[in-house]
Amino acid sequence: MRENANSNPNLRQVPSTAKIEFRNVMKTFGSGAKRMLALNGINLTIEDGEFVSILGESGCGKTTLLRIAAGLIPPSSGSVLMDGVAVNKPGRNMGFVFQQSVLLEWRTILENILLPVEIFRLDAKAYRQKALDLLNMLGLAGFESHYPIQLSGGMQQRVSIARALIMSPTVLLMDEPFGALDAITREQMNSELLRIWSLSKTTAVFITHDIGEAVFLSDRVVLLGSRPGRVKEVFDIPLPRPRTPEHRYDARFIRLCRDMKHAMTA
Ligand SMILES: Nc1ncnc2c1ncn2[C@@H]1O[C@H](COP(=O)(O)OP(=O)(O)OP(=O)(O)O)[C@@H](O)[C@H]1O
Numbered sequence: 153m154r155e156n157a158n159s160n161p162n163l164r165q166v167p168s169t170a171k172i173e174f175r176n177v178m179k180t181f182g183s184g185a186k187r188m189l190a191l192n193g194i195n196l197t198i199e200d201g202e203f204v205s206i207l208g209e210s211g212c213g214k215t216t217l218l219r220i221a222a223g224l225i226p227p228s229s230g231s232v233l234m235d236g237v238a239v240n241k242p243g244r245n246m247g248f249v250f251q252q253s254v255l256l257e258w259r260t261i262l263e264n265i266l267l268p269v270e271i272f273r274l275d276a277k278a279y280r281q282k283a284l285d286l287l288n289m290l291g292l293a294g295f296e297s298h299y300p301i302q303l304s305g306g307m308q309q310r311v312s313i314a315r316a317l318i319m320s321p322t323v324l325l326m327d328e329p330f331g332a333l334d335a336i337t338r339e340q341m342n343s344e345l346l347r348i349w350s351l352s353k354t355t356a357v358f359i360t361h362d363i364g365e366a367v368f369l370s371d372r373v374v375l376l377g378s379r380p381g382r383v384k385e386v387f388d389i390p391l392p393r394p395r396t397p398e399h400r401y402d403a404r405f406i407r408l409c410r411d412m413k414h415a416m417t418a
């Protein structure tokens with residue numbers, strides 16, 4: 153595991169490019185007999201521009217970790233820093249894609265994408281062209297006046313990604329965004345996401361319990377163990393970019409998947 157620079161000052165001789173730092177993050181839910189330790193002592197540094205996946209079995213605390221990073225819930229102790237500043241509420245510099253596509257069914261696709269602009273009380277008209285450009289980039293040109301129900305699951309998740317990108321965030325936090333899609337669509341969305349990520353130059357944190365998806369997308373994969381959630385192992389993914397579907401048949405890809413599977417079940 154890449155140790156947190158703050159736990160050992162000798163580790164980093166060069167100026168830090170840390171974008172996100174988890175410092176000894178702990179989270180409990182409930183109290184008394186119902187108290188449960190969801191996350192324990194998470195230390196992790198994510199570099200600027202890095203694509204990091206958080207991998208782990210159901211219930212190990214992935215969503216909790218991402219919600220803390222997004223400032224949606226506070227840690228019980230420890231902290232998360234973004235650009236060196238403690239996160240305590242959602243900020244404009246972050247885009248969030250939820251586990252389920254949460255589009256507002258009574259709003260058009262364009263109105264859904266512009267929702268964060270309204271939440272931050274900015275001028276929606278000024279962002280209209282940007283929203284249309286994002287739709288175009290995501291292969292959804294012409295769907296701006298449609299309603300979510302008129303789109304397939306994959307198209308709806310692409311709208312969720314457009315909504316997350318509308319404020320040009322420097323960090324994109326994604327919670328199993330493709331979990332509900334069929335295997336073929338999911339692989340297409342993985343390639344699409346990498347294309348968007350390389351264009352937008354964001355730092356990406358991607359939650360999944362799919363090993364192949366984590367390897368395909370990431371620079372590093374952080375494996376969480378469960379009960380309580382903790383960093384079990386961190387894998388570097390030395391596959392070249394741009395990644396293509398052919399990489400999935402590469403011997404190194406297959407070896408990494410096997411190593412992760414073993415580590416997950418160990
Ligand atoms: N608001 C909450 N109140 C009480 N317990 C919670 C709450 N949110 C999460 N938990 C508990 O914390 C643990 C981690 O939940 P979390 O949703 O982070 O897991 P996950 O890794 O995202 O799982 P999945 O892969 O199924 O989405 C679980 O045991 C869950 O029951």
Ligand SMILES: [Mg+2]
Nearest residue numbers: 214215216251
């Ligand atoms: Mg989850």
